[in-house]
Each structure stands twice: as C-alpha cells, then as structure tokens.
Amino acid sequence: MVAPITDRGSRRPSSATRWLAVLRTPVGACAGFGLLALIVLAVIAPVLWSARAGRTDVAAMLQGPSARHWAGTDNLGRDILARVLVATRLSVELALLATVIAVVTGLVLGTAGVLVGRRVGRVLAAVVNIAVAFPGLLLALFFAVIFGVGARGAVLAIGFAGAPAFARLAQTLVAGIEQRDFVAAARIAGVGRVRILLRHVLPNIAESLIVNASIGAGGALLAFASLSFLGLGVQPPSYDWGRLLGDGLTGIYEQPIAALAPGVAVILAGLAFNLFGESLAKGIGLTATLGRVPLGRAQRRAAPAEPAEPVADDVVLDVADLVVTLPGHHAPIQPVRGVGFRIGRGEAVGVVGESGAGKSLTALAVARLIEEPGRVDASRLRFLGADLLAGPPQVHRRLLGTSLAMVFQDPMTSLNPTRRIGGQLAEVARQHGGLSRGAALALAIDRLRAVRVPAAARRAHQYPHEFSGGMRQRAMIGMGLMGRPALIVADEPTTALDVTVQRQVLALLESIRRADGVALLLISHDVAVVGQVCDRVLVMYAGRIVEDLPAAELATGARHPYTRALVAAVPDMRTDLDRPLAAIPGRAPDPARFPAGCAFAPRCPLATDRCRTTEPPLETDERGRRVACWYAGVSEHVDPTAMTAARGGHE
Amino acid sequence: MSELRFDDVSVRYGTRRRGLTAVAGVRLVVPDGEVVGLVGESGSGKSTLARAAVGLAPVTSGRILLDGRPVPLRGPRRPVQMVFQDPYSSLDPRMTVGATIGETVPRRDPVTGTALDRRTEVDRLLELVELDADLARAFPGQLSGGQRQRVALARALAARPDVVIADEITSALDVSVQGTVLNLLRTLLRELGISMLFISHNLAVVRYVATSIAVMYLGRIVEHGPAADVLGDPQHPYSRDLLAAVPESGHPAAPPDDPALRAVTDAEPADPHHPPAGCGYHPRCPIGPFVLADRDRCRTEAPTTDHRHHAACHYAASAEPGASHR
Secondary structure (H helix, E strand, O other), X not given: OOOOOOOOOOOOOOHHHHHHHHHHOHHHHHHHHHHHHHXXXXXHHXXXXXXXXHOOOHHHOOOOOOOOOOOOEOOOOOEHHHHHHHHHHHHHHHHHHHHHHHHHHHXXXXXXXXXXXXXXXXXXXXXXXXXXXXXXXXXXXXXXXXXXXXXXXXXHHHHHHHHHHHHHHHHXXXXXXXXXXXXXXXXXXXXXXXXXXXXXXXXXXXXXXXHHHHHHHHHHHXXXXXXXXXXXXXXXXXXXXXXXXXXXXXXXXXXXXHHHHHHHHHHHHHHHHHHHHHHXXXXXXXXXXXXXXXXXXXXXXXXXXOOOOOOOOOEEEEEEEEEEEEOOOOOOEEEEEEEEEEEEOOOEEEEEOOOOOOHHHHHHHHOOOOOOOOEEEOOEEEEXXXXXXXXXXXXXXXXXXXXXXXXXXXXXXXXXXXXXXXXXXHHHHHHHHOOOHHHHHHHHXXXXXXXXXXXXXXXXXXXXXXXXXXXXXXXXXXXXXXXXXXXXXXXXXXXXXXXXXXXXXXXXXXXXXXXXXXXXXXXXXXXXXXXXXXXXXXXXXXXXXXXXXXXXXXXXXXXXXXXXXXXXXXXXXXXXXOOOOOXXXXXXXXXXXXXXXXXXXXHOOOOOHHHHHOOOOOEEOOOOOEEOOOOOOOOOOOOHHHHHHHOOOOO | OOOEXXXXXXXXXXXOOOEEEEEEEEEEEEOOOOEEEEEOOOXXXXXXXXXXXXOOOOOOXXXXXXXXXXXOOOOOOOOEEEEOOOOOOOOOOOOOHHHHHHHHOOOEOOOOOOEOOHHHHHHHHHHHOOOOHHHHHOOHHHOOHHHHHHHHHHHHHHOOOOEEEEEOOOOOOOHHHHHHHHHHHHHHHHHHOOEEEEEOOOXXXXXXXXXXXXXXXXOEEEEEEEHHHHHHOOOOHHHHHHHHHOOOOOOOOOOOOOHHHHHHHOOOOOOOOOOOOOOOOHHHOOOOXXXXXXXXXXXXXXXXXXXXXXXXXXXXXEOOOOOOOO
C-alpha cells in the first residue's frame, strides 16, 4: 500500500555525498570521530609512550592511581595507562588483520558460485551453511588450537571463524545481483565470468560488505580480547588489551583499575567500530530519511475559508484544492497541488497521466491513506456529505471502511498471505458491520460469487497464493463489496494483468457499477482503458488537473495539447502503420522542481512566453468541461504569423 | 542472410515428476530482415523462448539455428542479442553508459575483420539511438526510463547482432515515451536490416512493429502468419479472444447471457504446471466442449497445425492450397 512517492527516474545522490551524509548525523559523527581518534592513537601512542610503558620501576610496584601513574602500575611497576595506550596499535592491528582475513575468505567462498557454475556453487553454499551453524567463538577456539597459541594463530583463528558469516552475506548479496537483467545482458554479450564478477557483481555488493566489515571489526576486537584473556592470544612480552585485562584481573580485588583501564579501552574501541558500521548501514539503507527537511517547519497552507456550498444529494465525492505534501531532500515537495473534482453517484471518472503526475497520491489522499510524514490539505473534502477534514478520525474510518473500496495494482501486497481469502473478507464485515463469524463468512462467499470467483465456497478457504492474479484482483474487489460501497477507487487495477484478464476485471467493475450505482475512480496510465470504462476523464500533469472532459471526446475533442499528445502517442488497432507515432519530447518534470508558469510549457509545441511565466487557470466552459491552457483548442498546425500575434510580438 | 529458426524447441524445468514444460515443441522462423511479433499471456512461455535463444534458459530438446547453424552461446561473437523489459534492472547502476555499451563492442568488426575502437563505436551507437554523446559519461540513475531503454538498445546493437530479441521493451515505459522508442525501433530495423523477435502482450504495439505475428498459448504456437492476416482473420479462438480484449472506446461488453459462455469467459488462465489434456485451450474456449455439445475431441486430442495460419485448432479453417509449413 505504499504510494510511489518519488519517481524512479529521479536522481539518487552520488555515493560520495551519501557517505558524507552519514558523518552529518549525530551518531555517525560521534562514531567517525571515535574511529579517527582510535586510528591516530594507534599510530602515535607507541611512538610517544613506548619508553614509559616499558620502564620497570621496582620501587613503585602495584600502586594505585596517583598523579604520576593515573591508572596505577603493574607488578613490575610499569605505568598501566601508558601500556593501555601503547597496546592500541597491536589490538587494532590484529583486529583489522583478522577482519581482512574474514572478509577475503568469506568473499572468495561467497562469490565462487559466480565462477564455478551452478552445481559446485550449490555444494559451496551447503558448506557455508553448515559452517554458519557453529557459534563463532567455538570456531575461533577450535582454530586457535589448530593454528597454535600466539598472535599469528589468534589472527588466523578469528579471521577464519568470522569467514562463514561473510560468505553467507556475500552469497545472499550475489544471488540478488545475479538475478538482475544487467548480469544476464553481460552474459549474452559474451562477457566472461571473472569480468562479470569484478565489473558487475562486486561493485554492487561493496557497500553492504563494507558496512558489515566495520561492524565485524568491532566483533574481532572483542574476540581478540577474549582469546588473549584466555591466554590463547598475544604472548608476553607483547601485549594487547586482552593480555592487559588478563594480567589486571589477577589482582582485581586489590587494584581494580588495572583491569578496568584495558576493559574500558576495549569497550570504547568496539563501540566506535560498531556504531560507525551501524550508522553507515542506516545512511546507505535509508538514504531517503537522511537530510530530509521535516514538514513541521514548512508553512502550512492556509485553507481558504469557503462558505459551505449546498451539495446535491447525488455527489459521492467532492474535492477542492487538494494538496499533498511529502518530505523531500531539500524542501518539502508537493506532488499534488490544488486538485479539485466531483464524482456523482454511479459515475465512472478516470484519471490519466504519466508516472509522477500525482494520480495515485490523489487517490490515496481521498481515501485518507497518506500517513505521516506526508500531509494532505484541502479546502473541501467531502465524502457522501461527510466532511473528512473535520470531526473524529474514527467516524471517518468507519464511513470509509464501509462505503469506499480501494483496489490496488498488486493485490498480493494488499492481501494478507497468511490468512484464507474468505476469512479476510469476513473480517471487514465483522469489523464494520458487527456480523457474527458464520454470517460474515456466508456474506464473504456470496460476495466472491458476485465477483464471479468460480467455486466460491471452496475457494474462500484458500490462501492468496493459490489464486491467480486476476482472481486475486476479483477477491480484492469482492472485499470492497463487503460493505455497501458508494465509491470504488481503483489504482491501476489491471496493469499487472494480461489483456484477457484485464477485460474480465474491467467488465466486472462495469457490471458492479451498473447493478448498484457505485461510482468509480479509475486511475490508469492507459488512455485506452480509461476511455473504454469511464464517463469522464481527468488528465493530470505535474500535480494538477490540466483537462477534464467526457471520455467520448478523448480521441477527437481534447483541447489541451498534453491530452492530445497523450492520446496520439498510444498506438491502437487503427494506427496508420506508415507514419511515425506522435511523440512528446522531453520528460515529465520532477516534483521537486516544477517549472514556473505552465508545467507542460517546456514540452509543448504551442508554448509562448506567456505560458512560461504565467500558469493558466483551470477554466470551466458552459458544458462543464475544464481545461488549463492559454491556447486551449488551438490546433498545432497554426500559421506561425498568427502565433506571433498571439504572443504579443515578443520574439 | 540471417534467419533464426526454432526447430521443435522445448524447455522443461524441474524434475520429471514435478516439472513444468514452459515451451513445448515450438517451430518458428524469424526470417531475414523481418520482425516477428510474439504475443500471449503471462505464463505462455514467450519470455522463456526468448531466453532460450540467447542461452539464458536451458533447451531440453530441439535446436535453435541461425542460418542453419546452432546459435553460438560461447566465445566472443554473439550474433543474437536481447533487450530486456525493465530498463531499471538491465543497466548496471555502477557503470557509466559508455562503459555499459563499450563492454559489448567486439574487438573486431565481424564482417570486415578490422579492429574497432571502443570510444568511436560508443559515439556511433549513441548517435544511432538518438542520444547525446555526452551521456556516455552519465550513470543510469541520471537517465529517464526512455533514455535507459535506448542505452539498452545501443548495448544490444553494439555486438553487431544479426537477430535482436526484444522482450516487452516498452511495457515498463510511460505511454508518452513508448511512442518515441517504437519510432526509433522501426527506423533502426529499416536502416540496419536486423531480424527481430518482438515480444509483447500489447497487440496494438505488435501490430505497429511486426511483419508477422505468432500467438503463443501454454508453451505452444497456436497461430502464426502475416500480421495483417492474423489480425484481420484470426483462426484460433484464443487469437480472437486476444483481439477482442484490446480496449477500444465504448463501454466494455456486458458478460454474455448464456451461462456456459459466461463460465468460459470468466475461466481462469491455465496453470502451466497442470496443462489440460487435449487442446490446451479447451477449458476457456468459446467454441469448445464446454459450450458446444459435439466437441469432445478437444478434451482428448491435441490439434494439429495444418490449418490456415498454422492454427492449432480442430475447427480452424483448413490451410489455403499452396501455403507451406515453414
């Protein structure tokens, strides 16, 4: 039920800016700073404090904290703080080394499937799955025993112990990328397997791997501390934090600070790695929420106080000045800007336009399905005479739940896959109609029969995945019929369906409309479908209605140049095969940057300076048709001299 | 001369007991320089057939021949190329347009054998698909859907193919853009003399592009003939059904009154996992055993294709004398 809020074609921020954006969040900044401090410390600490950390002082053994030794001294009188600082380098070095081993081994195991073919790949996947099943620390201990005690053994042990997790991650990511068509296209082009791996697969999984590697580094640091603490890791005279922790722990009751200082260091460093990884993950995964301007600061559009007009009884839906505001990257965007229309009882109204024109958002706004942080404003939004802008939301929900049916493009996402169809339909009647369980199910079966689902009683006990696409769409419409709908809002209901099934669903909507006088708001990118089903058509462009005309006049009577171009661009069964199809140059504007004046002017063959500066109002003519164009009805093949005159001689 | 011939091609997935025959013994010829439109509903095997031609789907039996020789699926020379449906998935988001197209450019011209320079080739191809040469440095994320599909087309043409397979290449595009892509496609086909298998579910689009039309149902070609003939005088009831489903102005026809006819009109599309016996179309056929009394042979006997337009229907008109089975 998520609306296509941003156009897929809209520009994504480049990866450099996204990585920078991570650092601009508070957590990201802290983690980045902590990591930087850790690296600086690892580089300079041994240079500065090595001598101090190594100097034994028999006179000052096992001292507590003092002005000279902030964290006290150990059993040879060496300064513990200096030792903790100096140990930073070895601890971080070993952790990073182990992480590199884990990532590289994991990557080799995980991506080998691309190179060696399907059968061997399956065996590899099984091996990785088994390895993942073992706890990491157990594996590390196992490897530590194999590779021997000492720093090198510990690095190898922790590295290989972490490898299965990365292999699994890489396998999953690679599987996702391999399904994409661009890998298939490269295969068809004869690109070799190694090249496909290096050029197509690895770059597309790198981000997620880096994120997980930085979290993994934090884990490796902790694992090292554990191994050294157990005496399996770094051996004297070398020392890392784990070693210091182990040494300090022997005298924890006399001198707790000796164990505490390296412990704090491990925690801080681990936190820095983990938080950095987490904030990277958040920044890369949820780019949309980063750096967006919250709507609260945007000025609210003051709804003009309008005298309540006497509304005729047969108006089902009455909308005026509908504005939808969504958070954008820099400023809030308004993909729907001042849409107004009425739907009468039993009327079928179509909405057409390109993607990003605001069609779906208009429908969602009418059904009150736009949730925070999106916002809907209107000067009038009345459904069956009830003002949806005022009054308690519960009452509206009840009214909309029983009287407005919503049909989406993909019924699979609107039906709960874990529940039987009949139960889902019955729930509507139990919620809103207060029916008993049995009565509700009987009604559900009756409604399924009404939408011509064959063997309705049996199929009511099936799950959504057992239904075909067309049957699911029928079930969805049937769900809408559980109440007594006065309006069906159908958002691209047949786009995902085959033409023969599309015809069935459209015929079904038509017969429901005929039988019960239900109004229909049909949203489609397909002008032909809308022209076939609807009485009236609203043409939307850049968040506004640019034309409102009877469907019968679509082909011949359209007055807006956009409507005419839209109709002419679609081939039908009578299109002249010897002439090129009409084309609309350029592309639909980005909702973040609607042009001044008429939004269609940059693509319009009739556009003049007036169009580029002043937006034409939506004017109603004596027959109730509406159009927003300064040159409405002007033919495109106009005498250029006449056009110059119309422009007022500007050029 | 480059002719793509599907010779009794079958594609089966899964095991013998729980398998699925996506393509069942298809014979189809894409003649030199012609565009064959392939229509049918989802699950009919159109895309599987296309993917088999470029080696993305395993051919279980039969052969796919280019000018009498098996289509090469290894080595640098790939004379059969494919353009995919979704231009948002078919371009690598991490590669520039120039790199994407350049990757497919062969080292040497397959005809003359002269060495090809990648950069000049990319410029030439971008011009061919009417895109600005500056776009070679752009990433797919900066392009609109129509521009992306042009890039995908340029990438296919970069391999200097003899046959291009276009799998629903306009169905992911906005209607305003679809027209320009179709115009470009027709110009390119005319200028380059490429043969094409053009797959679409939209009959009006196929009519605009194709010289002949093949109709596919449940893995089989059920009708095949020159575009004007198939559209003007469809022989198979499924072809007629497809034609009737094309939306035209005027309210959709109310469901028929005859309950038997209504049942077949509302019948569910066949499940490829459990294809019906006999003629695969009989459960939905308006002139089949569920509507007319004397048609029981449709339930048991698979129809032959020796009818007009090679229609696989027992009750199609017989072939005109002189028409040969290609």
